[in-house]
Amino acid sequence: MxxxxxxxxxxxxxxxxxxxxxxxxxxxxxxxxxDSVTVDGTHIKxxxxxxxxxxxxxxxxxxxxxxxxxxxxxxxxxxxxxxxxxxxxxxxxxxxxxxxxxxxxxxxxxxxxxxxxxxxxxxxxxxxxxxxxxxxxxxxxxxxxxxxxxxxxxxxxxxxxxxxxxxxxxxxxxxxxxxxxxxxxxxxxxxxxxxxxxxxxxxxxxxxxxxxxxxxxxxxxxxxxxxxxxxxxxxxxxxxxxxxxxATPLGIAAKEGWSGVEAVYTESQIFWGTIPGSIGESSVPLIVVGMIFLIVTRIASYRVIFGGLIGFMVAALMMNAIAPAELTAETPGIFKFMAIHPLRQMAMGSFLFAITFMATDPVSSADTPMGKWIYGFLIAFIGLIIRVMNPAYPEGWMLSILLMNTFAPLIDHYVYEANMKRRAKRTHAMAKQRDEIITKRGEMEVFDEDSEYKAVGNAGGY
Incomplete structure (x- = not known):
């Protein structure tokens, strides 16, 4: 070499x-x-x-x-x-x-x-x-x-x-x-x-x-x-x-719901990704393989990914609750889109690709551990709302990630503020507890001295 x-x-x-x-x-x-590493300090070499x-x-x-x-x-x-x-x-x-x-x-x-x-x-x-x-x-x-x-x-x-x-x-x-x-x-x-x-x-x-x-x-x-x-x-x-x-499954779902998607594509096709769409965003199993690889090697933050999965499920379940229980031919397309099962929503489109490879960009994402959870959650929550509610654009991750890129420093700011307030409160409580201990210790010392004087007085016949 x-x-x-x-x-x-x-x-x-x-x-x-x-x-x-x-x-x-x-x-x-x-x-x-x-060919050079940090000799002093705490950096990992x-x-x-x-x-x-x-x-x-x-x-x-x-x-x-x-x-x-x-x-x-x-x-x-x-x-x-x-x-x-x-x-x-x-x-x-x-x-x-x-x-x-x-x-x-x-x-x-x-x-x-x-x-x-x-x-x-x-x-x-x-x-x-x-x-x-x-x-x-x-x-x-x-x-x-x-x-x-x-x-x-x-x-x-x-x-x-x-x-x-x-x-x-x-x-x-x-x-x-x-x-x-x-x-x-x-x-x-x-x-x-x-x-x-x-x-x-x-x-x-x-x-x-x-x-x-x-x-x-x-x-x-x-x-x-x-x-x-x-x-x-x-x-x-x-x-x-x-x-x-x-048409992609999302394009159909935005107008006809899951029944329209099933008329063109099977669940197996959607899951494996043998459908029209962008070049590399459709195959769920292969994206999951990449996700596991990045998490295991710690290249990507699992907090962003899992926060996104939670945010997606929360938004999807909320939409399921809003959608009517029975869908008919006269039901507006937006309600048909809302009624799609969360796992089917997740398999369609590019959510898993976006939350794995796009949202985890360490430069443009949040930096704090709690901020990453919030950042991933909001990307998925807002992205699904854009996907379902915006009739002109039946997908939302591009816009939601760029939006949260913009607000990532603000998320970190409030996480820092919350941590500082929590530490200040804890420090104040510890100081107060210390003062109470000192006060009680002083009272006990005075009590001990009075008890000693009384004991001496009784022994002397006073």
Whole structure:
């Protein structure tokens, strides 16, 4: 290892060459852990620097990338009435998903890391590692058909105005990945919320849906797969199957409740995530695996996650209590949405993904232990209210997390204030108790002296 370290060190450029040295430093710190530790003081001494801590989160997301890549292709071919089985056309689905995911992933990191490099070179410091997680999260929270130009603009907005403007990694008050998502949503609301955006390669022409023609990447795969006799994409452009809808379960539930969702998707599909939606937010089991990994490794705060689970259940049960006992065709959609069982509400949409990977961001969340419980609780409670009550946006975690990012310092402030008042009260009570003990001790001493005098007087015959 020392030989490799010495070999890499030979290529270190002069610090005067800011861009070259910044680039070298980024790769050097990625390959090797810090070579210095705190000698004095109470700091913990280990090799887990910020970059390696961020890598743990990226590792927890890998199963979602694999599943999301396959699901993009799966949803595309279901729309065409082809390869409807989970394993049918497996290679074709994965390749189709890769063709969609890789450009999103590459644009995300080229733009985001490019801006990070420019700011680091300009300011003469090392490349900050915060974008490792943001760059891994952003592709997973985007629709598979997101235009790459919109994505690039959204990432530039999030990194420059949401992060670098505040001083860089560790200084931002909002989650960077969510800022990119919220920019896309509010800049292009009608397109980003349409049914066709959630299933890749499907376009709405008039009142009909059609598959877009395949590009050179698909045809290149066909040329290679033809040699080995694998299934091919073909030319594309055909109409989708009758009755197909690209609507997500949440989009249906907002209008028709659970009965409408059941008419299109099974509970198994919703649980495993084989439904339209953002690339990596749908599979409950894989998200739970990532959640357990982050909690066990202590990368994420269990207080935020469990606080969110409690807040979600409280809000869902309150809505169940408000909803009418019997639902009819004339019942407004909002009451049908309220009546959905809490566990079904939790399985739909991106709540588990948001509370695990977004809300636990240590920079933008609350810092105090009690503040984390309150922070997670309010994210879930407010988010579910936004999901159900807002007819224009049947999901709420993006807005609720950004809102609570804003109020996280205020939550910590009141937690600190409550702790100080409690300690002051306890100190005052202890001081009062001490004074009472001293007073009683003084009275007992006086009593003992009087008793002694009386005893001496009686002995002398007085």
């Amino acid at each position: 020392k030989a490799l370290h010495d070999f890499v060190k030979k290529f270190e450029p002069a610090k005067e060459n800011k861009i070259a040295h910044t680039t070298y430093d980024a790769f050097y710190t990625f390959l090797f852990q810090p 280990d090799g887990m620097d910020l970059k390696r801590l961020m890598v743990q989160v990226v590792l927890a997301l890998q199963l979602l990338y694999v599943f999301g890549t396959w699901n993009i292709g799966h949803q595309h071919f279901i729309a065409l009435g082809l390869h409807s089985g989970l394993l049918e056309g497996f290679l074709l689905k994965v390749v189709y998903g890769l063709i969609q995911v890789l450009p999103i992933f590459i644009v995300t990191h080229v733009v985001g890391l490019g801006i990070e490099f420019l700011y680091a070179a300009k300011n003469g410091h090392s490349v900050e590692e915060g974008f490792l997680v943001s760059g891994a999260l952003i592709p997973l929270i985007m629709p598979p058909d997101i235009p790459l130009l919109w994505l690039a603009v959204a990432i530039a907005f999030a990194v420059v105005l949401g992060k670098e403007a505040f001083g860089g990694t560790g200084m931002n008050i909002w989650n960077v990945a969510l800022l990119a998502r919220v920019f896309i949503f509010f800049a292009y609301p009608t397109t980003i919320s349409g049914d066709e955006v959630w299933v890749s390669g499907i376009e709405k022409i008039g009142t009909e849906y059609y598959a877009a023609s395949y590009n050179f990447a698909h045809h290149a795969f066909d040329a290679v797969s033809g040699i080995f006799g694998y299934t091919q994409f073909g030319l594309g452009g055909q109409a989708v199957v009758d009755g197909w809808t690209g």
